[in-house]
Amino acid sequence: MNSPSPRGDASASGASFDAIFIGSGIGCLGAAAVLARHGMKVLVLEQHSIAGGMTHTFRRKGYEWDVGVHCLGKVHDPNAQLRQVFDFVTDGALGWARMAPVYDRLVFSDRSYDFIAGAEAFQEELGRAFPSERKAIATYLGLLRGVERASQRYFIQHVLPRWMTPLTYPVLGWPFRRHSNRTTGDVLRSLTSDSRLLGVLTGQWGNYALPPGESSFAMHALMAEYYLEGGCYPVGGAGSILDTIAPVITRAGGQLRVRAEVKEILVRDGRALGVRLTSGEDLLARHVISGAGAARTLGVLLPERWRPSEAVRALQRIPQSIGHLGLYLGLRGSPAEVGLPATNVWVHAGYDHDANLRAFRNDASSPLPVVYLSSSSARDPAWTQRHPGRSTLTAVCPAPYSWFERWEGTRWHRRGPEYEALKAQLTERLLSVVFDQFPQLRGRVEHQELSTPLSTAHFAHRPRGSIYGLEHSPERFRQPWLRSRLPIRDLLLVGQDAVSVGVGASLMSGVLAASVILRRNVLGDIERQSSAYRRAA
Ligand SMILES: Cc1cc2nc3c(=O)[nH]c(=O)nc-3n(C[C@H](O)[C@H](O)[C@H](O)COP(=O)(O)OP(=O)(O)OC[C@H]3O[C@@H](n4cnc5c(N)ncnc54)[C@H](O)[C@@H]3O)c2cc1C
Structure with missing residues (x-):
């Protein structure tokens, strides 16, 4: 590596930055906005000509399409944590529209099934289609809630210092990993032997791109629970996500640059110092946050001698x-x-x-x-x-x-x-x-x-x-290194590989990373501020 200028002299067009983001997906945008709201100047670098990662939209002949945003759960409720985070990172500027009460329709050759918003309505409707399986359906819904509760501690321990991992990973992680260690098919077959019901309960498998025999039950449960109260869509289309987050970043002096591809993460003495672009430009900052995925960040962007061997080996298996x-x-x-x-x-x-x-x-x-x-x-x-x-x-x-x-x-x-x-x-x-x-x-x-x-x-x-980054198999959730804090100091991972697939989960990964950088409970801050947005709404 060429020797970069001294730490703290971060520069992009003469400006200095507290944090540099690799990629402009929702994980990076969310973390960047949280840091900006805490007074930090950030630089978001995107290789594509349009920012937003999978939240970007594209146009042809007067038409506009979104790519990776069709439906979000939970954001209809101003008290829900995810909604509070969206309100915070957009400063309350993003509106949400509820989709139809039937948020999912599963079509099979013999008939179709509707998933209706609200756990009770969902249970009632499925119970009508499978009257002899009412008990299995109720147990299933209980399991979904259990996994969701267990996930909170599992993901929070991602931000704890690495030296605590040997203790926290088994203790805090176990209630979640009990579910993540099993496949969706295994768990559901213990509830019912009705193959049609199995097919219906897992009919949203495309949301995590692995069928029941291969997917982690925890992933299935998180996704199914997430949508139980129905789906929402951003008012003004997926592009409104970037349109409402970008001003929060720029108001604090931050910048978003497109066509800025990071070629390498600059590291000295085990600390990330900044990045080198494919143009040859070096940019330095106190923190580097990568939303480019675990495999690229650890296996390509990090200089070879700094690649963590445990992670690189595991990435070959997942x-x-x-x-x-x-x-x-x-x-x-x-x-x-x-x-x-x-x-x-x-x-x-x-x-x-x-x-x-x-x-x-x-x-x-x-x-x-x-x-x-x-x-x-x-x-x-x-x-x-x-x-x-x-x-x-x-x-x-x-x-x-x-x-x-x-x-x-x-x-x-x-x-x-x-x-x-x-x-x-x-x-x-x-x-x-x-x-x-x-x-x-x-x-x-x-x-x-x-x-x-x-x-x-x-x-x-x-x-x-890849549609959703690393496969959401049981093996993926067995990796203690796959988390926001990486083995290189001042380098963090955000996005779908850090937590799991989904705009909501990726955004939460950004909040976790921001908590590490700010050394404070950002979710607590956000919750305290949320009443102002509720009043405004
Ligand atoms: C077809 C499809 C439909 C989906 N539908 C939904 C849905 O309805 N609801 C939902 O919640 N989720 C959905 N998702 C999933 C969701 O979009 C993603 O999980 C989430 O947006 C991923 O965010 P991320 O932060 O990981 O970043 P990404 O969106 O993956 O963005 C990463 C960015 O980093 C950039 N980058 C990579 N390498 C570099 C580099 N070296 N230098 C600079 N920039 C770089 C990339 O160009 C990209 O813009 C869908 C995904 C797809 C593909």
Whole structure:
């Protein structure tokens, strides 16, 4: 490493910063806003031309799509911790719209099932569909709540000093790891032998991209519990998240820079000093916070001699989650005219999600294991004003990176006719699912565009085009090193790898990191301040 200028002389265009962020995903943005609200000057560096990570939106021909924000849980309640955090990092500027009472519709070939907002309504509706399984459903809901409670202590111990880990990890972590150590399938089979009920309870598996036989039950439970009270969508679309957080950062003198790719984390004597950009520019700060994922941060951005061997070895055992296809449709007609619901629709190939995914992975011509359909135009109350006469729908489906690997190294939009032919074929298959569910959309498609795992790798720098970072398997939750505090001093990890997939979880990882830097209970501060936002609301 070239010798950087002395510590404290951090500079970007002559300015000095307290903290540098690698990436502008919600984990980084959240931590940056918390630090900014505590008077710190921060610099957020994003390699892409648009900031926001998976919360960014993109536009074509007057249409706008979100990428990684379709539905959030809990934020409808001003007293919920996640809502309080959002209020804090946006200074109360971000509004939320509740989705339809049916937040998820699971479609199987013989019938569909609705998940209705509110634990009681959920239980009642499923009980009607599976009358002999009412007891199993009640036990299941109790388990979800238990995992959620246990998770609080598990994640809090992530920010405790590393020397405490041998003590805190087994003691504080155990109530959570009791659940995270088992697969979703294992736990649910101990409650019921009804394979249809198993398929329905795990019908949202796409939210963590691992079927029941492979996913950690804790991940399943956290996700299912998170949505039990229904779904919400940011007013003004996913882009409002960045639009409302950025002013909080800049008001305190902070900056966001796009097209600023970090090539290396600068380390001296075991402390992170700053970063080097691919342009060759060195930027120094007291703290470096990476939202670039565990594998890239520890295995690529850190100079080789500082890579923690335990983590690097473990990262070879924990695969990245599967990639995905995203079909983005621009539709002629207002939301009222196209008649799409503000409900997540999951179209499944069958009740056995493990078998469906296995078959598809082995043979691309097998039925699509699950297709998730979501319409931002149907969810955003500000949509019609922003995009009159237009609507959108997004279809998401898992897809392995290996199918596209041969085009790695080719350029976006210049990957050649074979790649385009494969995309056209996959587009047709997704479109047929869309028209099956919503026949009224035939003749309304004005724009269609398919993303593949190569697009995710290109735009979000995700290893192997992974949809949600490290796989949410039992093994992932057995890693004491996978946490905000990393073995390099003044280097922290935020984002979905630090806690778990999801905008809410990634944002919370940012709060945890900010607590470490500020050496205070930031969640306590946020809770105390939340009454001001409640009064304003
Ligand atoms: C298709 C899809 C749908 C989803 N739907 C939902 C949903 O409905 N609800 C929900 O809660 N969650 C959803 N998620 C998950 C959620 O979007 C993510 O878990 C979350 O946004 C991840 O945030 P993060 O902080 O880890 O950062 P990311 O969003 O992963 O951003 C990381 C950023 O770092 C940048 N970066 C990487 N390396 C460098 C570098 N070297 N230098 C500079 N910048 C770098 C990347 O370009 C990227 O912008 C979805 C995700 C996907 C892909």
